[in-house]
Amino acid sequence: MFKRINAVFLLTICSSICVANQTPSALKKFIPNDWEILSQANGDLNQDGAQDTALIIQPKHKNQQQRKLLVLFQSTQQPQQQLQLKLARNIPNWTYRANEQCVEDALDESALTIKNQRLDLQFNTSPSCANTYGFIHTYGFKLKNKQFHLVGFDTYSLDKLTGKQDQISLNFLTGKAKLTTIPNIFAEIETPAKVIWKTLKSTSNDTLENISFASDEFNHQFSMQYIGEKP
Template sequence: MNKKYSLLVTTAFLFLFQSCNYSNKNQTSTEKEKNSVKEENASEIVAPKPQTGKPINDFIPTGYKIFQEIKGDLNKDGVEDCVVIIKGTKKENVITDEYRGKLDRNRRGIIVLFKKNGNYIQKVKNYDCFSSENEDGGVYFAPELDVSIEKGKLYVHYGHGRYGYWTYTFRGKNNDFELIGYDSSENSGPIINSETSINFLTKTKVTKTNTNENAESGDEVFEEKKEKIKVDQLIRLSGIKDFDELETES
């Protein structure tokens, strides 16, 4: 082999070696970039997204509208929750009364929403547990429904004017709201004839009866009676079909 041929072979070998070395380095760099991108994408996929709720309107079922909104803290976390009273919108339940004119007799329901991260999460729903606000009370007017929140409890109150009232007290527990109390008053105008208070947690019923037949407002003389009642299971708000037919005693 002459010197000129040997020099050509050596030059070709060096060129081939450098080309392979550059290719390997470039491939390694490209693989690192690809791996880096994969790691970034994997990080984006694995990272948990914050769970957010929805605005109030998203919880209103088809065929219903918002009748009333009540705000208050129901789970004692310092955040204002919301109770929504909804009302059906079926046209066939809108009637014309001979004396009262057009009346919407669609029933009402309740949705309890807890607020979290600025939006709401549904806790309880019961779409038809309340009668309409336009019921016929016969000789008397129909009682008026009032729902309120106080000290973490939910109150469903029926006011019957001069004839008295009755109130159901609910407390959030077991992924629902349980009936823990019932209070009522039977009146004759300003005079209280009797009062009833039931504590379903202690299974105790207290009845106060006015024994002064000639009593005026404030002159009532009450005879008190305490008794134990049977409570097998607390009534849940989600399971009440009709408050008008709700039995508080077994």
């Protein structure tokens, strides 16, 4: 797992180029003219066996700060299956950072994933040309009572100078937090990871509909309210 995480961080050092997906005809009615798909994930979100779709879309070439997240459910009604809009919400402007020096865009084509009825949204805030900390924050949501409730939060941090890697994983279904530290991922001799388990101080009332993602600092501070520690 940690080698995979390390590879993700090393890749973020290089500049990323966002290549928009070609838009299938079934999706076109949900995407305004002169907009494009930044990230797309497909999978069953409502346990009906059909392939649902999550999209992050943005205007082409200008005002890309005006990003939106769309969740589309595949109707199982016959005779013709169709996508139906379940959720639409704005993505904060701060995530578009491609014009800032040494700062990567916080969202790219891999920002969305769907697995086991869970929708993950990943923010990558690692600087591209600085020997400082890099961060990846992932929020996981599952559908319950017609809303996407926050069920998990994972944050990975890497000190590029010392090689110290920290992982915090909050599981709101079990009420537990797992804190993992590797002293130096660059060491020739692999050092065993230090793992600490904690009980969350409270449950989460956040949903995909109401969580703010208000700022970069919001991500860095998120776990503190539940475990009292900053990554």
